[in-house]
Amino acid sequence: xxxAASEPLRAQLTNAIVDLVVRVPPSDEAAQTQPAVRAHxxxxxxxxxxxxxxxxxxxxxxxxxxVTVLPEMVGVWxxxxxxxxxxxxxxGQHHRLRREHLLYCLFKQISAQLFRDLAVRMGERVVxxxxxxxxxxxxxxxxxxxxxxxALRKGASRxxxxxxxxxxxxxxxxDTLQVANNAVAxxxxxxxx
Numbered sequence: 001x002x003x004a005a006s007e008p009l010r011a012q013l014t015n016a017i018v019d020l021v022v023r024v025p026p027s028d029e030a031a032q033t034q035p036a037v038r039a040h041x042x043x044x045x046x047x048x049x050x051x052x053x054x055x056x057x058x059x060x061x062x063x064x065x066x067v068t069v070l071p072e073m074v075g076v077w078x079x080x081x082x083x084x085x086x087x088x089x090x091x092g093q094h095h096r097l098r099r100e101h102l103l104y105c106l107f108k109q110i111s112a113q114l115f116r117d118l119a120v121r122m123g124e125r126v127v128x129x130x131x132x133x134x135x136x137x138x139x140x141x142x143x144x145x146x147x148x149x150x151a152l153r154k155g156a157s158r159x160x161x162x163x164x165x166x167x168x169x170x171x172x173x174x175d176t177l178q179v180a181n182n183a184v185a186x187x188x189x190x191x192x193x
Contacts, residue, residue, distance in 0.1 A: 055169025
C-alpha cells in the first residue's frame with residue numbers, strides 16, 4: 001500500500017486515539033491494600049477479553065476482513081483503557097488519572113521515543129506531564145503513523161483467516177499485558193502521577 005493510500009488509515013487511527021483518551025473511563029474498582037494482586041487479575045481478564053475480541057473480529061476472510069481492522073484495534077484499546085482506569089482505582093489513583101496517563105500506558109510499548117517529552121524519569125519514578133490538546137493531537141498523529149504499519153499487517157492476516165485470527169488474538173493478549181505492566185509501573189509510585 002502506498003503512502004498516499006495509507007493516509008486515510010493514519011487519519012482514522014489518529015482520530016481514534018484522540019477520541020479514546022479524551023475521556024477517562026470511570027471505574028467501579030475500590031482501592032486495595034494489596035493492589036498488585038487485584039491489578040494482576042484485572043490484567044488477565046482484560047487480556048482474555050482483548051484476545052477474544054481481536055481474534056473474533058479477524059475471522060472474516062479477505063477483503064471483508066480489512067473492514068474489521070480498525071474496529072478491532074479500537075475495541076481492544078477501549079478494553080485496555082478501562083483496564084488502566086481499573087488498575088489506577090485499585091492503586092487509589094483513579095481521581096488523578098488524566099488523558100496523558102492513558103496515552104502513556106496504552107502506547108508506551110509501541111514507541112517509548114514518542115513519550116520522552118511527555119514522561120520524565122525522576123530517579124525511580126516516572127512523572128507524566130500534563131499536555132495541551134495540540135500536543136495530544138501531535139502525539140496521536142505520530143502514533144497513527146507508527147500504528148498504520150501494524151494495521152496493514154493485521155489486514156494481511158485476514159487472508160489466512162484461522163491462523164490470522166489466532167495470531168491476532170495472541171498479540172492482543174500480549175499487548176494488553178504490556179499495557180497493564182505500564183499502568184502498574186506508573187501507579188505503584190503514587191508520586192508519579
